[in-house]
Amino acid sequence: EPRFFLVSLAVTRRTGSDWVDAFYRGMLRLARRAGAPLVGGDLACGEKLVCDIVVCGAVPRGTALRRDGARAGDAIYVSGRLGGSALGLSGGPGAAKRRHLRPEPRLALGTFLRERLGATAAMDLSDGLSLDLLRLCQASRLSAAITAPPRFPGASPEQALHGGEDYELLFTVPPRVRVPAEFEGLSLTRLGVMQKGRAGTVLLDGKRLPPLGYDHFRS
Amino acid sequence: EPRFFLVSLAVTRRTGSDWVDAFYRGMLRLARRAGAPLVGGDLACGEKLVCDIVVCGAVPRGTALRRDGARAGDAIYVSGRLGGSALGLSGGPGAAKRRHLRPEPRLALGTFLRERLGATAAMDLSDGLSLDLLRLCQASRLSAAITAPPRFPGASPEQALHGGEDYELLFTVPPRVRVPAEFEGLSLTRLGVMQKGRAGTVLLDGKRLPPLGYDHFRS
Numbered sequence: 001e002p003r004f005f006l007v008s009l010a011v012t013r014r015t016g017s018d019w020v021d022a023f024y025r026g027m028l029r030l031a032r033r034a035g036a037p038l039v040g041g042d043l044a045c046g047e048k049l050v051c052d053i054v055v056c057g058a059v060p061r062g063t064a065l066r067r068d069g070a071r072a073g074d075a076i077y078v079s080g081r082l083g084g085s086a087l088g089l090s091g092g093p094g095a096a097k098r099r100h101l102r103p104e105p106r107l108a109l110g111t112f113l114r115e116r117l118g119a120t121a122a123m124d125l126s127d128g129l130s131l132d133l134l135r136l137c138q139a140s141r142l143s144a145a146i147t148a149p150p151r152f153p154g155a156s157p158e159q160a161l162h163g164g165e166d167y168e169l170l171f172t173v174p175p176r177v178r179v180p181a182e183f184e185g186l187s188l189t190r191l192g193v194m195q196k197g198r199a200g201t202v203l204l205d206g207k208r209l210p211p212l213g214y215d216h217f218r219s
Numbered sequence: 220e221p222r223f224f225l226v227s228l229a230v231t232r233r234t235g236s237d238w239v240d241a242f243y244r245g246m247l248r249l250a251r252r253a254g255a256p257l258v259g260g261d262l263a264c265g266e267k268l269v270c271d272i273v274v275c276g277a278v279p280r281g282t283a284l285r286r287d288g289a290r291a292g293d294a295i296y297v298s299g300r301l302g303g304s305a306l307g308l309s310g311g312p313g314a315a316k317r318r319h320l321r322p323e324p325r326l327a328l329g330t331f332l333r334e335r336l337g338a339t340a341a342m343d344l345s346d347g348l349s350l351d352l353l354r355l356c357q358a359s360r361l362s363a364a365i366t367a368p369p370r371f372p373g374a375s376p377e378q379a380l381h382g383g384e385d386y387e388l389l390f391t392v393p394p395r396v397r398v399p400a401e402f403e404g405l406s407l408t409r410l411g412v413m414q415k416g417r418a419g420t421v422l423l424d425g426k427r428l429p430p431l432g433y434d435h436f437r438s
Binding site for chain 2: 006008041046047048
């Protein structure tokens with residue numbers, strides 16, 4: 001549950017006050033919807049536009065869904081359809097562009113996973129399924145075997161597997177949990193299963209999936 | 220009372236891991252002393268080294284010392300001696316350099332001001348006394364009449380008045396409060412008095428003090 005957020009913004013000498021106003025306006029609209037007030041941050045002037053946003057939320061002690069809670073045999077699920085943001089970034093149609101520019105945080109789904117579904121691990125997909133699932137596997141010291149994820153209309157298989165910034169939720173649930181096909185209109189798709197074996201390996205249709213998602217530190 | 224802190228760091232391709240390790244080591248040492256764990260943040264790679272740190276603290280509801288609580292007649296005080304950081308930045312001696320590179324947050328003094336002294340307003344001096352006192356006056360809709368502040372050994376009157384990053388506390392107390400000459404070895408010096416009149420005017424020895432401190436947005 002989001003509680004508050006902080007924004008640090010460095011603008012350049014060429015940043016207009018219109019831009020700054022519109023930036024805060026959009027942010028505050030989303031924040032109002034999420035019930036999280038802007039409580040602080042910093043303002044500075046720099047050579048490059050830089051923005052750092054931190055949202056702080058709360059969960060009952062010990063119940064936070066993390067990346068390291070998956071167990072062997074857990075089913076792997078993803079919300080929505082992937083690759084829309086990558087498609088939008090590469091000049092795709094309006095729906096994909098909106099997906100890239102205005103991602104929706106899956107807050108209600110996150111609460112549902114925790115309170116109702118008993119999910120064992122969860123994370124949002126910001127750097128692409130291939131890389132983010134690898135991270136979940138590494139944190140949980142397991143490997144994963146999946147099939148291809150559902151694709152955003154028009155997105156290529158590569159965009160769906162490796163494209164970042166979809167902000168859909170990747171999560172695992174114990175094998176016997178019945179996961180509904182959708183939650184508030186958002187599809188929930190079973191991708192595969194967590195298993196023992198070399199920790200941090202992701203198999204797609206039995207073949208090793210390279211983590212081609214976005215890595216800030218790749219050289 | 221500090222509770223936790225968040226660090227977002229963007230490094231360049233040329234930043235060595237030694238630098239990053241030393242950076243976190245120093246930060247964590249200070250954090251341990253303050254009892255504030257590092258609970259999150261972000262890591263990225265950029266063209267410039269950028270760091271944004273947010274510390275979140277807690278006070279009993281309604282008791283936070285802010286800039287807008289000063290009342291006409293309140294005495295104005297400052298902790299320590301000013302200008303050391305500016306002196307250090309301009310190549311001054313070792314003590315001044317340390318002052319610049321390793322400022323000490325006045326946490327215990329802040330608690331003392333709030334709990335024992337009944338201070339009405341307080342802020343730290345990050346952009347220079349002339350500009351920060353102006354901001355306190357503007358927030359409290361008052362003016363201020365002060366004499367010259369105590370100077371860090373070797374600092375010029377200008378460095379003491381306008382130099383930033385000393386992180387000493389500027390505070391106001393009701394007229395009848397007896398303020399000790401020092402707190403845990405740190406001097407507390409009376410600078411003057413808050414008064415009615417044109418809001419946001421600072422008089423030094425009766426003459427208007429221009430706000431020459433550091434302004435991120437000065438063109």
